Amino acid sequence: MKKPVPHDKYFLRSLHQEIDLYDRKLAYVEKFAQFASTADRKDAENKLLSKRKSLEATARQLVADGVEFNPADLPRSFRAPAVTNANL
Numbered sequence: 001m002k003k004p005v006p007h008d009k010y011f012l013r014s015l016h017q018e019i020d021l022y023d024r025k026l027a028y029v030e031k032f033a034q035f036a037s038t039a040d041r042k043d044a045e046n047k048l049l050s051k052r053k054s055l056e057a058t059a060r061q062l063v064a065d066g067v068e069f070n071p072a073d074l075p076r077s078f079r080a081p082a083v084t085n086a087n088l
Contacts, residue, residue: 007062013073015059020075022052 026048035041063069071079 007065007067009068009070012059012062012067012069015055015062016069016073016075016078019052019055019059019077022048022055023075023077026052 026045029041029044029048033041033044035044
């Protein structure tokens, strides 16, 4: 019988790292990966987005349940864009 995975701050950090990995994979597929057709590209993107979406839902649920996390560990896609003088 399997033991349940503890849903603590370390598990949440690993989820955030995995989400960031999927963000990078998606960026690679969009910019550099070559496919035989646009349908193949869309299929690959949809598979990555589907997996990322389930990871994101789990991570957001853990945060809602009160699991603590370090804001520096958040995936880049979760961070609010920094306001700089160039943006003003």
